[in-house]
Amino acid sequence: MAEQSLLEAIREGLHEEMARDPAVYMLGEDVALGGPFGVTAGLAEAFGTQRVVNTPISEGAVMGLAIGAAAVGLRPVIEIMFIDFITLAMDQLVNHAAKLHYMSGGQLKIPLTVRVQCGISGNMGAQHSQSLEAWLAHVPGLKVVTPSCPADAKGLIKAAIRDDNPVVFIEHRGLYWARGEAAGAGAAVTPIGEAAVLREGEHITIATFGRQVAAALEAAAELAPQGISAEVIDLRSLQPLDMDTLVESVRKTGRLLVVHEAVSEGGIGAEIAMRVQQAAFYDLDGPILRLAAPFSPIPASSALDRFFVPGKAEILRAVRGAFRRQGAGG
């Protein structure tokens, strides 16, 4: 099987969409130079600096520019270098991009893709490591997606660009160089709003996204010989959430563990727990569990920041703990 990195898959998706539709433009700091991680490398050479546009460090104005251009017919892709800096563009994203279709009674469409990069890696500290997806998922009118593997990265970036709404496409920095099966040239679009069941199981559902997907799969493999059959769901789309897939899974397994790298409180995990208990309360065999980063800013030191990344060991501990308490399973 052909392999590629997640970063290469995003780049391939961007390239294919720019080739397919002349209304697609790339805007952001250093994007014509490839950006800090090389995601957009080669695009300026292929499509020219008129369509792959370096911008000043003015996140708010550049976000507004992309929204305004989208409102009158372009299909911009804007890169915010770190999700932490989306704070500088929140007025434009939340008060304008998310609401203009609604406020205009449907006269305006905002086909905008916002690429952001998130997560803890490289000991970058509190202002370059956050996972802010829940803020964005809380805003009616925004869609939020995040891939965990190259094939979905390509499929979802294409879906985001083709969508007539603002879509925030979150890339986990720690996954950029993770390799996986390549989607292949001209591969299908991954529909927004559909989770993927990556491993089927009987005893517990582990719902997660981004970097924690690999950890969940590793944990599930380790639990199987011990008699705990875990189902692993990659949410892929955080707004809208694929509640059908989640609820169906929990009805089968009776247990749910949600894992994310964002801080614990007010996150996607809380939303999922609320909605799953509402839909499947009498199918639950135990409390819904959440594994997340501590509710704290993220420290810079490598001795500290590792405690903020839920990994295989933490997932194993949480799952085993659930069954011990319940006196069931493994």
Add this chain to the structure above:
Amino acid sequence: MPEAALHRELLARMWLNRAFEEKVSELYASRVITGLLHLAIGQEAVAVGACSHLRTDDWVLGGHRSHGHAVAKGADVKRLMAEIAGRATGYCGGKGGSMHLVAMDAGFVTATGVVGGQIPLALGAAFAAKEGGRQQVAVVFFGDGAGQSGAFHESLNIASLWRLPLVFVCENNGYAEFTPLSAHTLVERLARHAETYGMPAHTLDGNDLLAVHDAMGKAVSQARAGKGPVFVECLTHRMRGHYEGDPAKYRELSQLAEWKEKDPIARFARMIETRSGLTAAEHGAIEADARARIEDAAQFAIASPWPDADEADTQVSAGHG
């Protein structure tokens, strides 16, 4: 258009704006219209002078005080009035309201209730216009209160750097909400900021319709010719409070009297009496015609149905197509 006819046309457009705002005020007082309203009575020369150079496919964006910009851009006054009254027949089906008017059939892209928020959006309209290659331009209206925002400064820089076909129209009415501009900045001529960013900039009497008309003519031509953005600062005055219901105790009565002397409509009418032979009867007919059109718009809004309750949470996202 011959000058005499143009003058009458411009006077009629100012009256349409004035009559629109006065009717909104009246309907607000009688509770037909509710919400947060910001009227631009006294600032008509800016909207009319600026928009008189624009094609339907040019883009205009405005802020919280933008009824007049939409009217001047040629939006249907019935659908505007119905929108401000929250009716189903409004441009946005009642979902936008006074501060968020959109009239795409007239090239009025959007107004926004966030001070300064429209300025970055206008960069995008200008960017798309430039890429479209049809000599379209974008015009963005904002007040002096927006001039201390980051959005304003970031946008001046980018527009200038990329030579976007964009005209910045600053309506400097001297008050940011309740506070005089002098309490917010030492730079009370906002055009100076544009010069800093390398953009041609002009400050002029915004209650002098022909001054605005002439300056905007040159600015729009420059933008349309691909020569980059222009900044036009119009010194003006709002005759009402910041919002309807604002008692505006922060202003001196003498100040208001002084500005009434400078009423852009009365001034322009006096000027064209001598220059273009406008008679009192003609002027009366122009005003009456504007008021009749606006009365029709008001009756249309009042007679229009409310939006269906099940419309409340539709159009959150656009369907694919």
